[in-house]
Amino acid sequence: MNAPCRIALDVQVRLAALGDPDEARAIERFVAVHPDSTPFHRPTWLRGVAKGTGNGAQALVLERCGVIEAYLPLTQVHSPIFGRVLASSGFAVGGGVLAADGVDPAPMFTAVEELALRQSSPNVELRGGLLPEAREGWIIKTQSHCGFIRPLAADDAAELTAIPRKQRAEVRKSLASDLTVEIGTGPSDRAAHYAVYAASVHNLGTPVFPRALFDAVLDRFGDDADILTMRHDGLPVASVLSLYHRGAVMPYWGGGTWDARRLRANDRMYYELMLHARRRGASHFDFGRSKTNSGPYDFKRNWGFVPAPLSYGVWTAPGAPKRDADPTSTTHSRRIDLWKKLPLPVANLIGPWIARGLG
Numbered sequence: 001m002n003a004p005c006r007i008a009l010d011v012q013v014r015l016a017a018l019g020d021p022d023e024a025r026a027i028e029r030f031v032a033v034h035p036d037s038t039p040f041h042r043p044t045w046l047r048g049v050a051k052g053t054g055n056g057a058q059a060l061v062l063e064r065c066g067v068i069e070a071y072l073p074l075t076q077v078h079s080p081i082f083g084r085v086l087a088s089s090g091f092a093v094g095g096g097v098l099a100a101d102g103v104d105p106a107p108m109f110t111a112v113e114e115l116a117l118r119q120s121s122p123n124v125e126l127r128g129g130l131l132p133e134a135r136e137g138w139i140i141k142t143q144s145h146c147g148f149i150r151p152l153a154a155d156d157a158a159e160l161t162a163i164p165r166k167q168r169a170e171v172r173k174s175l176a177s178d179l180t181v182e183i184g185t186g187p188s189d190r191a192a193h194y195a196v197y198a199a200s201v202h203n204l205g206t207p208v209f210p211r212a213l214f215d216a217v218l219d220r221f222g223d224d225a226d227i228l229t230m231r232h233d234g235l236p237v238a239s240v241l242s243l244y245h246r247g248a249v250m251p252y253w254g255g256g257t258w259d260a261r262r263l264r265a266n267d268r269m270y271y272e273l274m275l276h277a278r279r280r281g282a283s284h285f286d287f288g289r290s291k292t293n294s295g296p297y298d299f300k301r302n303w304g305f306v307p308a309p310l311s312y313g314v315w316t317a318p319g320a321p322k323r324d325a326d327p328t329s330t331t332h333s334r335r336i337d338l339w340k341k342l343p344l345p346v347a348n349l350i351g352p353w354i355a356r357g358l359g
Contacts, residue, residue: 011063012063013062014063015060016043016060018047018058027043027059034098036128036129037246038095038245039221039224039245040094041095042245045089046073047216049213049216052210053210057075060072060115069100070099070100071098071099072088072096072112072126074115075087075088077358079358079359084119084122085124086115086121086124086125087125088129089127090359091358093288094128095126095127096126096131097109097126105132108130116317122317125313125359126314127310131313137315138314139314139315139316140313140314142311145289145310146297146308146310147286147287148300148301148306152274152277152282153274163271163303163304164302164303166302167302170264171264171267171268174263174267177264179232179263179265179268180232181268183228185218185226189229190211190214190218192227193214193229193241194214196229196257197241199257203258209253214253224243224244225244227241227242228272228276230272237263238268238269239254239256239269240255247281247283248282248286249273250286250288273285
């Protein structure tokens with residue numbers, strides 16, 4: 001007969017063995033049923049990011065009698081430009097501590113601080129989840145970003161009607177344009193997406209992520225990810241890689257070429273994604289996060305999405321400088337202006353090396 005579990009003594013926080021298939025499956029099950037989980041909590045995401053960027057995948061789990069009761073996914077991000085950080089989750093807009101009802105998350109914060117110090121990562125970023133209250137060394141940000149999510153409509157006509165009048169007029173114009181829709185994850189879908197995405201972020205002054213990152217996420221997510229591309233005269237002009245999690249579709253990596261604005265291809269792309277997601281069983285459209293009062297923030301409000309403030313936790317080791325990877329900061333704004341002037345082939349060559357450290 002097994003000895004009874006000693007409730008107080010049999011609680012431990014440890015590093016998860018993400019390379020162990022049984023452990024990874026146990027964590028995936030915990031994430032799948034947790035109401036506050038995101039696709040960025042999944043070990044699948046951590047491994048995809050590690051494969052695509054070379055940054056390490058880690059996770060902390062709190063166990064009681066061998067049962068996971070709290071979980072924190074982590075990416076070790078290393079950059080000679082932006083410094084070192086433990087991010088939850090890396091290259092993501094979500095993450096942070098998940099805990100079962102009634103479980104005290106405090107040991108997880110202690111553990112991640114200790115882990116950061118051991119690994120010479122002077123900063124920790126928790127992008128959502130449970131956050132420490134009045135804990136020394138932590139800053140909680142509640143106004144920097146907002147999330148945007150709403151239910152999908154019952155049918156195509158209702159989806160169009162749900163869009164506010166001014167934006168709906170833009171979508172109607174796009175429906176009259178000579179645009180075609182392609183959806184898939186094959187080689188041609190991936191090539192079209194990366195070409196459009198690379199051009200889009202270059203126009204914004206941002207280094208492009210390695211193509212290996214997109215491939216790794218698509219390969220590991222399987223049916224939980226796809227690419228929707230808008231073409232005009234056979235050429236891709238807008239494209240988005242979307243993730244599916246707990247009934248919601250999230251258009252995550254997307255963009256358009258200069259012609260996309262004239263063709264209203266981005267407007268058509270998001271509308272078509274709403275229709276496609278509903279047909280494959282999704283119930284909600286998660287437009288992701290945007291900086292408060294930014295251009296993307298206003299764009300999503302124009303679609304009828306109500307902004308919901310997001311909370312992030314940032315920890316800095318005693319005496320260490322705070323990490324600055326904010327593209328809107330004064331330090332980086334000058335670099336952005338210079339980056340926009342680089343020829344696209346040059347930006348695509350050196351951009352992935354820089355972007356690996358953005359996290």
